[in-house]
Amino acid sequence: MHEYPLTKQLVKIVVDAAKSHNAAKVSAVRLVLGESSGIIPDSVGMYFDMIAAGTPAEGAKLEIRTVKAEMHCPRCRKDFPRPRFSFACPDCGTLGSPKSLGDEFYVESVLLETEEEEE
Numbered sequence: 001m002h003e004y005p006l007t008k009q010l011v012k013i014v015v016d017a018a019k020s021h022n023a024a025k026v027s028a029v030r031l032v033l034g035e036s037s038g039i040i041p042d043s044v045g046m047y048f049d050m051i052a053a054g055t056p057a058e059g060a061k062l063e064i065r066t067v068k069a070e071m072h073c074p075r076c077r078k079d080f081p082r083p084r085f086s087f088a089c090p091d092c093g094t095l096g097s098p099k100s101l102g103d104e105f106y107v108e109s110v111l112l113e114t115e116e117e118e119e
């Protein structure tokens, strides 16, 4: 269970972003999560609600975008999502080279609610 410390870090990033923009509240957070990271999105969501309670991030909508590990086929010159337990191109069977590891965990965007709202 490494979701707890990661989510704690995530909430800190979000709260720091709110502070530096003088925002009273965070309305939404978009998180990118690699499929091979072993992180369970549901757990992150659960911990997020728990850790964000009492901070400007409380009640923020957490959107998690899961990304697959990508491979590149040198023969077809195209990218394909890495099949489970294999590195072979689904079209020609050539071994692809990894483009991304699929272990991403980062904040893509933070939507803030600022005090001075335009009318």
Ligand SMILES: [Zn+2]
Pocket: 073, 074, 075, 076, 077, 089, 090, 091, 092, 093, 094
């Ligand atoms: Zn191929």
